[in-house]
Amino acid sequence: MRVEIPVGLLMDRQGDENAELILKLIAFFREARHEWVISPRDVDAVHAFLERHVPVLAQIYLLLAQKASMAQAWAPHGGTTGVVRVAGETLAADLRDLERPAVLVVENAIYDWQMIEALARLLGCEDVIDAEEDRRLGVYNGGGKDGATRHAVDQAAQFSRIKRVVLVIDSDSFHPTDRTGNHKKAEAAAREGVSSHVLSFREMENYIPNRVLARQPKKTVGMSSMAKRLESLKNFSPEQRAHFDMKHGFKGKPQKGSDQKGRHSGKAGTTYVIPPRHGDLYDEVAERDLITLQEGFGMDLPGLFLQEVMRGGISERDLDGLGPGTKQELQSMFEAIRGVI
Secondary structure, three states, X not given: OEEEOOHHHHOHHHHHHOHHHHHHHHHHHXXXXXXXXXXXXXXXXXXXXXXXXXXXXXXXXXXXXXXXXXXXXXXXXHHOOOEEEOOOOOHHHHHHHHHOOEEEEEOOHHXXXXXXXXXXXXXXXXXXXXXXXXXXXXXXXXXXXXXXXXXXXXXXXXXXXXXXXXXXXXXXXXXXXXXXXXXXXXXXXXXXXXXXXXXXXXXXHHHOOHHHHOOOOOOXXXXXXXXXXXXXXXXXXXXXXXXXXXXXXXOOOOOOOOOOEEEOOOOOOOOEEXXXXXXXXXXXXXXXXXXXXXXXXXXXXXXXHHHHHHHOOOOHHHHHHHOXXXXXXXXXXXXXXXXXX
């Protein structure tokens, strides 16, 4: 996290009373666990504090303060967004919050983290991976949207003041204009101090590029028509692809009432189901493509995605085919995660 130490906290009686805690906080900056936010005009006060309390380490910490102050001076608009400002009365509790690992809560810790790691490697966000590997970031399994929201709120309650918890969940949206219950869940968690990011696309798997799907094994049971499925998927607009059920496709049995509706081509084995919540999203899609996509692409896509990224077979450019604004949205997700590390 980005942390500011008020200059008054370093001086006179306050500096003497809080010296041990302040030095521990500065050690966090030296270890790169957190980022120091300091104005160039405050470096002299840091120098005086260090000379008074730790003359042996003063030069090391002074260089750290000078480097941090230069970064702050060049930051856009002073770089004050997301800065935690410690205070004398909260310093001990703040240190405990900053010493604990940050928390990322997802619906499925295995599949979702595979997706996040793959995307991080494509978008130059390896620092998030490093934080997880160094145990500065813990990834927790929520077991679905409700469980993830509850777990995120519970985790936030473990922090005194600096709530270092971020929740990332699917939107489960069927249409670009869809506002789902997941948005309300995220807002409820935010009121408890949780940073939340609800995906714009329906699910994590919707962010997997076509090039990954092309690597799906063709001879797997039930996957013999994979190439045809991919060609039909390419006929979708970015909006249609973003809200398609990548795992299960349009396969399913119509439910009682008007919850779902089915269409049939008149041939055996070619039924597909379009949930009404999609509205008119797929009205202009050729029926042959809907029939082909009655089967989705399976449950193991995140692992395949990460495998292909690690092999170097996928690049950031492959994300461009997902539509304008996609990479910006994913970067905002990573900024939310970075904001609690």
